[in-house]
Amino acid sequence: MYIALDRTLILLIEHKDVMYRLIDYMDLHQRKDVPTEVFFNCIKDKITSVKAKNDAERLNEAFDLGNLVKTGVISEHNKSRGIVAFQPAIVEIFRLFDKERMRGLKKAEFENIRIQLENAFEQHQPLTFDDDNIQFQEQKNHLFDLLRQINSQVQNNSAHLQHEADRLSKHLDHDSALLSLHESKQHQEMLVQVKNIYDREIIPMLEFLNEKEYSKTKPPLTLIDNIGKLYAIRGYEDDSYYIGQYKLSILSHYKVVEKIKQTLQRYLHQEREHRLTYNAIEQAYLNLLELAQKTFTENLKDKYIFKAIDPQEIYYQGLKSHSSGQDALIEWQDRNHVVYFNEYLIDKQAKQRSDTSAPITTFSEKNTAHDPHNAIKRKIKMIVDKANISPPIDDLYLVVHDVLMEELGQEYHLKYVLYGVSCFKQKHGRRLKLQISFEQPQRQIRHNSYVLEYNKREFSA
């Protein structure tokens, strides 16, 4: 069923959220169309959210893809690419409803306007200014359409910038940003937004409205001026006056944008300070990390980074350490208070000793016979001594590992191999010939998720 354009538009306006969602998608992905899938999902969500059956049916018919194409709301439906594009004028209407969704003019768009004005000026120059001249009439109509369009674009743009500046100021002036991590992050994101708006929207707009700054090409407002003069010279003073009025109307936004610029400059300064501080901390941290990593060598003398730091880089140069502070205080007024203090400590300790009963220890308690490690060491030594390990031995570690694992069972731990090998070497080391093989990768023994890496030791008679 076909629903007329006006009815469809009314329904779209009544249910603005559909278009807002699609516009948000386009803005987020910086594109002028939406994938068909996104479009269908959006419509489906809307229709399922409507409770009244009649309303849902009505929306289903109006928002049907075929109907939207037929009414011209959707200007392009490309099945092979799977995209739909809305009529730009309709998207702009919805942007007007919500200032947050208004798009600011960027440098490319300002340049496009300037080129259009330049073209209009060039088209007017060779023309015969006569009401009967159709070409002149066409150019004149086109010029006034263009001026109206520029005026409206600049007006919308300054309203958009004002709205953005107010929104950002409201959030950025709030102190709570320091109190939570979430708000800290939001604050930083907003500072980045300020910088983007400043660089990409405010500066290009001020350049556009400035009559003097276009160095290589003529400034847009000078072009409007020149067109106005052309009309005045050729006897069309009224039109020249109206052109001048358009210029003044466009120029009137300069002060507003300049004020917005000044508002945002404060945050821009804040953003720059933040960036510099972050970069400085990052650089200092990386320098320290590099110095720390340089100490990771086998040379035990270079364990600390103190010598590697340039004294010039020390900020609290010469700040007294606590101990030196104490020395200075103790020697103050020609009295060595250390003597008195030490006497006090001796006296105090003696008193403490006499006040407390000394713990009684016996020889048997000091005996480490119950030490589990000593017990296991003795056991390992005994096993290794008794084991029938005779040369030639291809891999001593593996042989000892097998012997100990068999004898100790559950009690066995991989680290016992080292002690076992040491016991074997102590007993047989002098009479046997040892050869160490350095292989890459080293040999490995795995046991209960532990790994021992070692160089193979061969023993021969």
Next chain:
Amino acid sequence: MISKELSQKLYADLIHGKTVNKQSYLIKTNELVENPFYNEVFNNLDEYKALYENISFELVHKHPGFFYVRSLNGDEANETTIKIQALLIVIGRIVTEKGYLFDTLTDYRAGIKLEDLNAAMEEERYTDILHTCKLCVGKNIEAEIKNNLISRELMFINSRGHYVLSNAGQSFFSALKDGYERDG
């Protein structure tokens, strides 16, 4: 005119390696107030300078407002100051890396939580730096901050229990930033 009472306390603090900040924090009222000791030195700067010079010390005044003393013969080892700097840089890095605004560390109402610092201490890159500065070896970060920063009034703990930089602590970061800006 030098105040006898204030100058005695000042001497005890400065000689123990403490800094004297322009503002001091009152935990009971959660506010920053003018520090009378700083004002005392600032108002009688020439006299205090001469006084400390006579006992071989230099009274150092740094922006944005703190004093400390150092030996005129420069015999003080750099180990302590390097430890302080390393600790400050690591704390600063933890704050910025977590996504906090740096101002969190400088605003007396905000500050950084001990939990955030402890969590970061589980990462090797931070402990590597601290260990090579003889820090956090057998002691935790809380003890190191207390020994090296709070005892010297480079930091203080606010009413929320968070760590905040004093004027002397902030001054280090502002010098770090200026140096970075200067070197480009």
